Amino acid sequence: MPEWLEIEDIVYFQRLLVNEHGGLHGIRDKGALESTLARPQQLLHYQPDASIYKLAASYGFGFAKNHVFNDGNKRLSLTCIDVFLQINGLQLIAEEVDAVLTIRDLAAGLLDEAGLSDWIQKNSDHLDPG
Template sequence: MTWRWLSRALVETIHSEQIDEHVGAQGLRDADALEAALARPRNKAAYGTPGVFELAAAYAFGLARNHPFVDGNKRSAAVAMELFLELHGQELTASDAHLVVAIRDLAAGDLTEDQLALWLSDSCVARRAPPLHGATSSP
């Protein structure tokens, strides 16, 4: 499968829009933490054969746990994860309340990345993926 990765610019835009919409402090706290979060799913793909749910969970884990932004890390993690799923033909059907609990538990260390991937596989349905600017492809 060819993966469509989320670019740094796209994730920074996601963060900015989440802060604008839901209030909080704008800004990047740690550029290296952001780069590490964005590299996490790519590394999984380079050294294994993960599926879309594992890679989406890796984005969420990296963003929620690395805390690259001043504020809004969990919100950014949730949106990036859901966007990655949509880019690969999956629609998250869980309620917003269930998503909030999952991301909060992930950030707190009460839910593992693997558990999140399993939850995603149970909480998504297949659909057609639309094109999106800001994502890059690689095999």
């Protein structure tokens, strides 16, 4: 069973990202936040064989598309993918520019959730135990 992201973590990440990059703090839609956090768990419930990459893509898609926060949703999308992979023994190894462009394409509707899952799988590796 994977480790999941928690609402407190997401709010903290958004605050850090806005402090670093600028923008407005705060949740725009708490229902959308709760729904986005539940997406990967629901996916696993109905598709018990869903890969960790599909679950990470579910977080990424939800945060990029649901406009949960006042600002920083695309940055948060990428952060959630990265952190979710890390707490589950993987790491995102994509170049920063590639990652940013991928999330931008996702938010613009040029990349779907399945495509994001494929991209995550191709750009992930196991964490070094040391």
